[in-house]
Amino acid sequence: MLRLGLIGYPIAHSLSPWIHTRLMKDQQMEGTYELFEIDPENFKTEIVELKAKNLDGFNVTVPYKERIIEYLDDIDEAARFLGAVNTVKVKDGKWIGYNTDGIGYVTSIENRYPDTLKETSKVLILGSGGAARGIYYSFLQRGVRRVDVANRTVAKADQMISELKGGDFSQPLSIEEAEHNIDNYDIVVQTSSVGMSPNDQQSIVSVSRNLRGALFSDIVYRPKMTVFLTQAQSMGADLHFGYEMLLHQAIYAFKIWTGTNPETENIMKDFERKLE
Numbered sequence: 001m002l003r004l005g006l007i008g009y010p011i012a013h014s015l016s017p018w019i020h021t022r023l024m025k026d027q028q029m030e031g032t033y034e035l036f037e038i039d040p041e042n043f044k045t046e047i048v049e050l051k052a053k054n055l056d057g058f059n060v061t062v063p064y065k066e067r068i069i070e071y072l073d074d075i076d077e078a079a080r081f082l083g084a085v086n087t088v089k090v091k092d093g094k095w096i097g098y099n100t101d102g103i104g105y106v107t108s109i110e111n112r113y114p115d116t117l118k119e120t121s122k123v124l125i126l127g128s129g130g131a132a133r134g135i136y137y138s139f140l141q142r143g144v145r146r147v148d149v150a151n152r153t154v155a156k157a158d159q160m161i162s163e164l165k166g167g168d169f170s171q172p173l174s175i176e177e178a179e180h181n182i183d184n185y186d187i188v189v190q191t192s193s194v195g196m197s198p199n200d201q202q203s204i205v206s207v208s209r210n211l212r213g214a215l216f217s218d219i220v221y222r223p224k225m226t227v228f229l230t231q232a233q234s235m236g237a238d239l240h241f242g243y244e245m246l247l248h249q250a251i252y253a254f255k256i257w258t259g260t261n262p263e264t265e266n267i268m269k270d271f272e273r274k275l276e
């Protein structure tokens, strides 16, 4: 009997229980995926209580991806480098931290558009928060050399590129510069919260150039079709959706916990339907 769960605050509307319950069913594994909503004021006590529950693994979401690190017994290299953990595997009572956000993102692109991502691809990331860091790191790990980052606060984009060792080819940009050059990229990834429900009438950039042949991606999944993606589609771009990343980061966590290799096609279709 597998015992999984999620810690974060707030998490009542999380889609993770649906995903992991489905993955367990597909793998014919008995188990549960519980929500542990932890008030930031009680974090320490509740983490001690969580240790005593003897789970097999759990996910970590906002605002605890950094704060969990001091309670781990070991940490995977990518998670250590990023300073953020979204998955904990419990092995012989020991907590081991991983980060599946970035690898989940890149896997979801490769799954849907197998020939698009190349080492020579020119990539632009919009935003430089926690989500952008994981995605940036995974593009570099995948061998992509040119990954520019545009942010409202350009200094933060600059800092992220140097911290994550983005190399000489990657540039920090202002949002205006990115908007002006948006048709120069093969892949553009929107990672900010702009466009997320209830502010879903907004887009971080205005997209009004010919984008045929480019892939535009938004990690926001509520709504599924953001203003950013709607504009990109009208200019001819191919689209990649936030729910695809969400599903693949979860599948990657499930693989870490169980050692299984779940089939993704049917679950992706059902997940998309669930979000409509």
Ligand code: ATR
Pocket (backbone or CB within 6 Å): 126, 127, 128, 129, 130, 131, 132, 151, 152, 153, 156, 191, 192, 193, 194, 204
């Ligand atoms: P997460 O960890 O979920 O990625 P975050 O760390 O809060 O979220 O980062 C949010 C990102 O969205 C940042 O890049 C932020 O830009 P700043 O660094 O300049 O704050 C960006 N962002 C949020 N609201 C924005 C807005 N209204 N316009 C432009 N960028 C915005």
